Amino acid sequence: MSRRTPKAVVKHMAEFAVAKTAPLLWRSRDRSLVVLMYHRVLPPGDSRLELEQPGMYVHPSTLRLHLVALKQHFQPVQLDHWIQAALDNTSLPERAFAITFDDGWADNFEHAYPVLAAENVPATIFVVSDMVGTGHLFWPERLGTLLRQGLARHAAQLYSFGEFAWLRTLDAQMPSSVQELNPERLDRIINNAKRDDDATLSARVDDMASRLGDSQCPREIELLDWEQIREMTRSGLISIGSHTRRHTRLSDDLTAERLHDEIAESKHVIESNAGCEVRLFCYPNGDATATARALVAKHYLAACSTMPGWHSVRADRYMIRRVAVHQDIAGNKTSFLARLSGWI
Template identity: 45%
Template sequence: MKRLLKAGVQSAVSQVAPLLWRLDRQPRLLVLMYHRVLPQHHPARAVEQPGMYVSPETFAMHVRLLQAHFTLVHLDDWLDARRAGRPLPVRACAITFDDGWRDNYEYAFPVLRAAAAPATIFLVSDMVGTRYRFWPNRLADLLANHAPAALATRLPEWLEPLVAAAAVDHGAPLDAEQIDAVIGRCKQVRTDAQIAAALDDIERALGGGDQGHRDLADWDEIREMVDSGLVRVGSHTRRHTRLVAGLTVEQLQDEIAGSHRVLEERLGHPPRTFCYPNGDHCPAAVEAVRARYIGAVTTSSGWNASGADAHLLRRVGVHEDVTRTPAAFLARLAGIG
C-alpha cells in the first residue's frame, strides 16, 4: 500500500512540477550528484551502497528528461556567466559525478556523447588509475561476505557494536541496506584514516584485501572524455579526505591546492571547480577552496538561486532506487522522494 501511495504521489508531482517550473522566471541552477553507473548484473551492485549508482538505461532516461525541461550547462560556464553579469538560463542543470569511477567512462560517457550532454567529473587526484579502494567499498565487501559472528573477534571495539546493531541474523552476512547503515555510523564516529587502518588490520587477519580490480578511471580514459569537449574535470581533493575541523592548514592546503596542482600537471589545464568529499567543509576549508576555484559543490540538497554562494552550491543526489522511473526522477528533482 505504501509503495502504491508513493507511486501515486510521484506521478502527480511529476506532472505538476514541470508546469510550476515554467512559471518561475527567476534563473536557477540545479546541480545533480551522481557517483557510479552500473549495469543491472554488474558485480559491484551486489555490495555497493544503494545511494551510489544508477543503471546506464536509467541515466539515459534522466538525460532525455533533463534536455526536455532544462538547459544543460557546464558548471563552470554557468559560474562564469554569472560573474560576468551575462543572462542566465531560467532553468539550468549541471550534471556532476563524484570520485572518478571507471564506470563513468565505460557506461556514463557513451550516454553523454550520444546526447551531446555536458558533465563535470570530480577526481580524487592521487587515486586516478590506481587500484585504490575507498573504505566504504572495502567495508561493504567485508560485511557482505562474512557473518558478524565470524568477524566478532577481528573487529575493533568501536566497530563491533555498530555491526551488531545493524545485523538481524548474526549468523548471516549483512544485506546492502544494513551495510549502508554501518557505513553511515562509521562516518560519524571515526575519521577516514582510522577506518582505513582498522580495515587494513582486519584484511591482514583474514588473508589480505582484494587488489585485483581497478575501479577508478585512469588518465587516458579521463583525457578521452575531456578531449570530447563534453566532460570537464574538477577536484575532489588528493585522497578523498573529509575537510572537517581539526585538520591543520598544511593538511587543508595539501588536499585542496595539492589536488589542483596534480590535475593541472596531468591534464594541462587547471581544474576550476571543487567538490567537498562527503559534503564536509569547515570554514577554513571553504576559504582555501575560494582561493583556488571559481565554485564548489556540497551534498546539501536543493536548487541554487542566481545569488547562491558559488562555493557552497547545493545538489540533488540521484540514484537508482529513487529515480528509476520518469515520474520518480521528476518528483526527486521537485524535492519529493
C-alpha cells in the same frame, strides 16, 4: 497476481501529480540551475553492485532517461561555464541543468560517458587526485569487501578477531553470514562508522585486510585512470574537478598544511596529469568548514556541496546545492521529476 497496497497507490498518485505540476511550478523560478549529483553508473547484474550502497548508483538506462527528461525542461550546461557566465553577468538560460559525478569511478568512463556523448550533455567528474589509476579503493567499499570475505571464511567468529571487533559498536546485530550482509545493512554500518575520522577508519580497514591475509583489496581497478580522463576531456564534453587528494572529509581537526594539500595540491596534481584546467571543487561527504571554504575560494571558481536544492545566481557559489539521484529513488521518469522538485 500482484496488487498494489493502498499506500503504494497513494504514493504513485502523489508522484504522478507532482510530475504533472512540477514543470509548471519550475517556470516561476528565475535563472535557476539544477545540479545533479551522481556517483556510479552500473548495469543491472554487474558484480560491482553486490556490495554497493543503494545511494551510490544508477543504471545506464536510468541516466539516459534522466537526461532525456531534463532536456525537455532545462538547457544542458557545463557547470563552470554557467558559474562564469553568472559572474560576468552575461545571458543565462531561464532554466539550466548541470551533471556531476563524485569520486571518479571507472564506470563513469565505461557506462556514463557513452550515454552523455549520445545525448550531447556535458558533465563534471570530481576525481580524488591520489587515487586515480592506483587500484586503491575508498574505505567504505574496502570495508564491505573485507566484511564479506571475512564472513565467508569465519561467519560470526569473525568479530572475535581484534581487528574486526570494533564493528560490533556500529550495529547491535552485525551480520553473521554473507547472506545477512545486504546493501541496506552495509549502508547502516558505513554511516555509523563515519563517526570516526578518515585516518582512523583507513587504519582499521588496513588492519582488517592484514588479518585476512591474501584477500587484500581491491577486487579490481574500480577508479578512473589518467588515460581515460584525458580521453574524456579531449572530447570537450567532460570537465574534471577536484575531490581532494585522498577523499578526506574536511574538518577542523586537520592541520593548515593538510588542508592546503587536500585542496590546493589536488588541483595541481590533476592539472599536470590530465592536462586540463581544474576550476571546480567538491567537498567529500559534503563536509566543509569556514576555513576550508575560504581556502577553496582562493583556488577555485566554485564548489559543490551535498546540500539539497537548486542553485541560483544569488546563492553562494562555494556551497552549490545539488539534487542527489540514485536508482532506488529516481528509477522512473515520474519519481525523477518529483525528486527534482524536492518532493521526495
